[in-house]
Amino acid sequence: MSISAETFFLDSHAQGTLQSQIQQMIAQGILSGRFARGEKLPSSRKLAQHLGVSRITVTLAYTELVASDYLSARGRSGYYVSDTAPEPPATPPQVPKSDAVDWSRAIGQRFTGGVTPDRPRDWSRYRYAFIYGQTDPALFDHANWRLCALKALGQKDFTALTTDYYDQDDPKLIEFILRHTLPRRGITARPDQVLLTLGAQNALWLAAQVLLTQRRIAAVESPCYPALRDILTQSRCHMAPVDVDAHGLPPDRIPQADVIFTTPSHQCPTATTMPLDRRHALLDRARELDALIVEDDYEFEMSFLSPPSPALKSLDGDGRVIYVGSFSKSLFPGLRLGYLVGSESFIREARALRASVLRHPPGHIQRTAAYFLSLGHYDALIRKMGRVLADRRRVMESAIREHGLDIAGSGAFGGSSFWMRAPDGVDTRALTTRLMDQSVLIEAGQHFFPIANPPTNFYRLAYSSIPVERIPEGIARIARAIADIQTNPPPSS
Amino acid sequence: MSISAETFFLDSHAQGTLQSQIQQMIAQGILSGRFARGEKLPSSRKLAQHLGVSRITVTLAYTELVASDYLSARGRSGYYVSDTAPEPPATPPQVPKSDAVDWSRAIGQRFTGGVTPDRPRDWSRYRYAFIYGQTDPALFDHANWRLCALKALGQKDFTALTTDYYDQDDPKLIEFILRHTLPRRGITARPDQVLLTLGAQNALWLAAQVLLTQRRIAAVESPCYPALRDILTQSRCHMAPVDVDAHGLPPDRIPQADVIFTTPSHQCPTATTMPLDRRHALLDRARELDALIVEDDYEFEMSFLSPPSPALKSLDGDGRVIYVGSFSKSLFPGLRLGYLVGSESFIREARALRASVLRHPPGHIQRTAAYFLSLGHYDALIRKMGRVLADRRRVMESAIREHGLDIAGSGAFGGSSFWMRAPDGVDTRALTTRLMDQSVLIEAGQHFFPIANPPTNFYRLAYSSIPVERIPEGIARIARAIADIQTNPPPSS
Known part of the structure; x- marks a missing residue:
């Protein structure tokens, strides 16, 4: 690659001759x-012209740099960075050298320090990766996704691809969601009751911003999705954790609250499914409290054991449920596409906020997803994933039973993970670290609890990315590591 | 398309027989x-199985619906929605019928009611569209963008495409920005000083959230970018408007402020360029106030008359400038890709906030842009656009002169618009409406002023989307409409 003359500027305030500059x-x-x-390097003519200096000044500078081995001259073809030029230091110098700003004062609001954990980015290098929420490249229908992306890049779709939608969504994708995705959850909605978002995360964030203030109370499940906890912490509302049981969030234990965040299909992280009667009871309780409900239905497509029960939103005659859907679990998380369904008054505010924060999800992504869905590839993918996940789940269950591990929660109609309980006294953070040395990835459970002094012996095992033939050995290693840690606990605990 | 059995649910609380349900x-x-x-329709066997009812119940329901002309039976191939079935009403019924929620109370924070205008979505149907910030399909290098997107969709890049980056960016794109884009603006930065955003809009929003609170003061240019005004209003900080002059923001008129928002390359919307000496004076003033500067360099690539002056950020020895860059103007706005450059302490907080709000820009978009940039297509596109825009600008200037219209501001090294002043007494909102009837799109200037009682006689004319041969007639129509409106003012003003 050649270096453009335009990367050079003379500083009129600088010391020294032009050549030395x-x-x-x-x-x-x-x-x-x-x-x-x-x-x-740019030719001496070009650089001289760009900087407004004489050509001989540039030539002299180049000649000096050849002498000091920064550059080498290659006859008529010009000057190049020398093959033996000094190497940049491993740690590049501070730029600017001295930051005169007192950042501890300059930053008005802090967003670091959340509880959402860093996951190993190199998870696919672990042989037994019981990691949650990542794509299994072996399952994804890459060929058809590529074809749909190409179609969306065609001349005909150019406008859809390039237009600034301001606050609008791709009508093709909205239509598909209204006519096919939502009806499967028993939900009927109009276009102005749906908003596309950058994944479920973005949907939850928008809902929290619109509905909560410093004076309002959010009831959250305990344990819950850590990123939701970070979102609520940043919104500065009061958080009221409610312990879930074997059927999810118990309505009668929900205290006075303005908004109830819940995951009825598969409680996150315990994976349990809320029965239909409790769904009705939850709606009754919300009516009693005059509270809204945010229903995160992040995993309903993973229903391979039996058809999922209808969404809470489908039972909602009051308009008090706001529904969060996502394509990330069934397509891939890097896609960043989800949606909100709710009353127009709510969607209108969420849309205005989205416009201010980011305008809209990229047009090309929306159109590609619209094609992938409407051509039926999505349904085929879901069916294929269902078969594979059902198989993996069966093998997981039998290996877990064989090794005497303890399942604390699992989904009634599918899902992609088990919520596990290690024996009392086993700290699953230490367990996680030990297992990484043996190429096993599990997820310690502490960060899911929105409470002080969370239990330390829970962990999550997902089967969305692990090949079925590796499951038995992976579970065996976990069982051995738990036994080891009990006989030989880590020094500090 | 066929209707899936899964879109049907029985409500255990419902009245009536199963068949009638x-x-x-x-x-x-x-x-x-x-x-x-x-x-x-699903086969009676499938639907019966899904609902857990007897097959005869479904068959009877289907038969009834055939009788009432909702369905038609096509022999062995099954039941279809009849070609003479009742049509849905033009206005679909309210769903749910009665919203029991008092949304005026339930909404904690409102985001509607901003000043960012709705622009005509059908702008390309106007023959003389002096619209700002939209893509000219005739200029964009669609073929190479498509090739790069395909490359980014290749098996090799599958991980980049699908991975959940959490809070990270595509390293390939970051490297290109650091090594090629920023040096052209005289800026040196390290990877942890750059954050990718969903366009410049998202970058400004993130910066405002991190730096401002209800107790802080933001100095803004008057006039300024309306979406910035909405962002600052939502952040609830105090806004101190500073009138710009022919050289942009005057440093000596900036009051005590915590953050100064400025557009030195091409002031938005007056398009004027801040001279180098004033840039130094602005940095001195910021140091004096101990204020930070957010430099929105949204249009620097549109520098076709002369090389752009170095960015404010490149002159910043203190680390007090936060730089906002965008690929939207030079690629296309629907792409939604921009970036922030600033000190690590700032970028760290902005990254944590971005992770909470939306995680990261979609991986495929990042990788496609990385290829388009690194293969040199971007530079070629910029050069081509520069030639075309220079030509259009020349024709604009001469037509404007010929018709005696008044230029209030234009860029020193290019840009894509003129800031125009109509005679006193001409309300450019009324002018805009009149011109739309004549297939001319201009942008009235009032909404750019962050002050009460803004002047009403300014307007913006952009030449980024209008073919050069239509410019003279477009300008002629504007001149005629202004003359008309002066002799025949609209009734209400």
Whole structure:
């Protein structure tokens, strides 16, 4: 690659001759790693013209840099960064060297320090990755996704791809969601009752911003989705954790609250399914409290054991349920596409907020998903995933039973994970670390609890990304590590 | 398309026989427009199995619906929505029929009511569209963008496409920005000083959230970008408008402020360019106030008259400038890709907030842009656009001069618009409406002013989407309409 003349500027306030300034700029570019060995410098004519200096000034600067081995001259073809030029230091110098800003004061609001854990980015290198929510490349219908993306990139769709929608969504995708996706959950809605979002995360965030203030109370399940906890913490509302039981959130234990966040299909993280009667009771309780409900139905497509029960939203005659859907679990998380369904008054505010924060999800992504869904590839993918996940779940259950591990929760009609309980006294964070050395990835459970002093012996095992033949050995290693940790506990605990 | 059995649910609380419930569900589906004429119903066997009822119940329901002309039977191939089935009403019924929620109370924070205008979505149907910030399909390098998207969809990049990056960005795109894009603006930065965003809008929003609180003051240019005003209003900070002059924001008029928002390359909307000396003075003033600066460099790629002056950020030895860049103007706005450059302490908070709000921009978009940039297509596109825009600008200037219209501001090294002043007494909102009837789109200027009683006689003319040969007639129509409105003012003003 060649270096453009436009990357050079003269500073009228700088010290020294023009020639030395030019030398310095180039040397700094090399030392900072911006210019790599073998890259071609602009011709002396071009650089001189760009900087408004005489050509001989540039030539002299280049000649000096050849002498000091920063550059090499290759006859008529010009000057290049020398193959033996100084290497940039492993840690590049601080830029700017001294930050005069007191950032502890300058930052008005902090967003770091949340509880959402960092997961190993190199998870696919672990042989036994019981990791949750990542795509299994072996399952995804890559070929058809690629075809749909191509179709969406066609000349005919160019406008859809490039237009600034401001606050609107792709009508094709909205239509599909209204006519096919929502009816499967028993939900009927009009276009102005749906808003596309950048994944379920973005949907939850928008809902929290619109519905909560510092004076309002959000009831949350305990344990719950850690990113929801971060969202609520940032909204500065009061959080009222409610312990879930074997059927999910118990309505009679919900205290006075303005908004109830719940995951009825598969409680996150315990994976349990709320029975229909409790769904009705939950709606009654919300009516009693005059509270709204945010229903996160993040995993309903993973219903391979039996048809899912209708969504809470489908039973909602009052308009008090706001429904969060996502394509991330069934397509892939990097897609970042989800949606909100709710009353127009709510959707209108959420849409205005979305417009201010990010305008709209990228047009090309929306159109590609619309094609993938409407051509039936999505349904085929769901069926294929269902078969594979059912198989994995069966093998998981039998291996878990064989090794005497304890399932604390699992989904009634499918899902992609088990919520596990290790024996009392086993800290699953230490367990997780030990298992990583043996190429096993599990997820410790502490960060799911929105309470002080959470129990330390829970963990989650997902089977969305692990090949079925590796499951027995993976579970065996977990069982051995738990036994080890009991006989040989880590020093500090 | 056929209707899936899974779109049907029985409500255990419902009145009536199973057969009538099924009939009702289907009739409602047709009346609400969910089931279209010609669509195939699930087989009676499948639906019976799904609902857990006897097959004869379903068959009886289907037969009844055939009798009432909702369905038609096509021999062995099954039941279809009849071609003469009742049509859904033009206005579908309210769903749910009665919203029991008092939304005026339930909504905690309102985001509607901003000043960002709705622009005509059908702008491309106007013959003389002096619209700002939309893509000209004739200029975009659609073929190479498509190739890059395909490359990014290849098996090799599958991980990049599908992975949940959590809070990370595509390293390939970050590298290109650091090594090629920023150096052209004189900026040196490290990877942890850059954050990708969903366009410049998202970058400004993130910066405002991190830096401002209800107790802080933001100095804004007057006039300014209306969406920035909405962002600041929502952040509830104090806004201090500062009138710009022919050289942009005057440093000596900036009052005590915590953050200064500025657009030095091309002031938005007056398009004027801040001279280098004033940039130094602005940095001095910020140091004096101990204020931060958010530099929105949204249009620097549109520098076709002369090389752009170095960014404010490149002159910033203190680390007090936060730089906002965007690919939307030079690629297309629907892409939604921009970035923030700033000190690590700031970027760290902005990254945590982005993770909470939306996680990350979709992986496929990032990788496609990385290819388009690194293969040189972007530079070629910018050069091509520069030639075309220079040509259009020349024709604009000469037509404007010929018709005696008044330019209030234009960019020193390019840009894509002129800021125009109509004679006193001409309300450009009325002018805009009149011109739309003549297939001319202009942008009235009032909504750019963050002040009470803004002047009403300014307007913006952009040349980013109008073919050069239409410019003279478009300008002629504007001149005529202004003359008309002066002799024949609208009734209400």
